[in-house]
Amino acid sequence: MKRALVVVTPGNRGRRLLREAGAYAEGTDTELVLLTVVPEEEFEEKRRAVAEIGSSDAVYTLEQAEESAEREATTVADDALAGLDVSYHAVGTIGREADAILDVADSEDAEHVFLGSRRRSPAGKALFGDVAQTVLLEFDGPVTLLMGEDVDETPGTDAVA
Numbered sequence: 001m002k003r004a005l006v007v008v009t010p011g012n013r014g015r016r017l018l019r020e021a022g023a024y025a026e027g028t029d030t031e032l033v034l035l036t037v038v039p040e041e042e043f044e045e046k047r048r049a050v051a052e053i054g055s056s057d058a059v060y061t062l063e064q065a066e067e068s069a070e071r072e073a074t075t076v077a078d079d080a081l082a083g084l085d086v087s088y089h090a091v092g093t094i095g096r097e098a099d100a101i102l103d104v105a106d107s108e109d110a111e112h113v114f115l116g117s118r119r120r121s122p123a124g125k126a127l128f129g130d131v132a133q134t135v136l137l138e139f140d141g142p143v144t145l146l147m148g149e150d151v152d153e154t155p156g157t158d159a160v161a
Helices: 012-028 040-051 062-080 097-107 122-128 131-138
Strands: 002-007 030-038 088-094 112-117 143-147
Touching: 002 012, 002 097, 012 030, 012 062, 012 112, 012 143, 030 040, 030 062, 030 097, 040 062, 062 088, 088 097, 097 112, 097 131, 112 131, 131 143
Parallel strands: 002 030, 002 112, 030 088, 112 143
Antiparallel strands: none
16 A cells, blocks of 8 residues: 655644545545644643643653644544544644654655745745745655645645645
């Protein structure tokens, strides 16, 4: 069976991306791997917040963060993929997004990657890097990008490339 990796993000664009990937998967008998990446800074911030609670057993572990990310991806997918005959499982990881996407795509033998990307100016890409650009350049297979902002639910406002 073929596999496709879907980078799951909260919000409307994330749900639209899942629906696009689900339609693709249903039509091509492809299993979806749902990936949620928690940035290291966000993980460390939550770890510190839990530690500040003051209890000696108050620890937020890497495993807890990954399990939480997997639950989040599954919850979004259960809603977005309802009514589609698609097989999927979730993976949660901590780290730099582009590296995590490429690592999980490799470890899961994904043949296709679906990911959302915000519209950014060329200067913004040069200064801050661009996850989509890195994945497009380094993934050895097709990459489907859903471009746009996450504020508009009007059909046809995003482009799938």
